[in-house]
Amino acid sequence: ARTGAMVVHEDVAEEVTQIFRTLYRERFPIRRMRLVDAYGGDDDRSMAANNTSGYNCRTVAGTDRFSDHAFGRALDINPVQNPYVLGGEVLPPAGRAFADVDRSPGARVVPGVIARGDVVFRAFASRGWEWGGDYSEPDWQHWSAP
Secondary structure, eight states: OOOOOOOOEEEEHHHHHHHHHHHHTTTOOOOOOOOOOGTTTHHHHHHHHOOOOOOOOOOOOTTSSBGGGTTTTEEEEEESSEEEEEETTTEGGGGGGTTTTOTTTOOOOTTTOOTSHHHHHHHHHTTTTTEEHHHSSHHHHHHHHO
């Protein structure tokens, strides 16, 4: 067990704490959890390091619109095991091996992968959070507060 650091908006801080307590109790592995400051605020570097993170003042990929991360109302979990599949690109590139993993309910996945109905999915979805895995271009790592 290790201690990590994450910044989120105060409105969701207690809820996020409860969620991560559940993930810890259920032994869902979080590969790394450092502030994005450790990566100079660079989302690509943070994802490449397989860093679970929250606040990052940045825009939505490919737009000039601020991301929910810029407001502390979104999290990314284990980006390598749960990559963002944007067109033909997989972010981070090391996540390519996980881009086509079966994430349906009951699917057998390696530790750290998020699948529909698993402990991560239940912990967030039961509180109304939106999963990026439901996007037309799946962002398997991403969760946004309602």
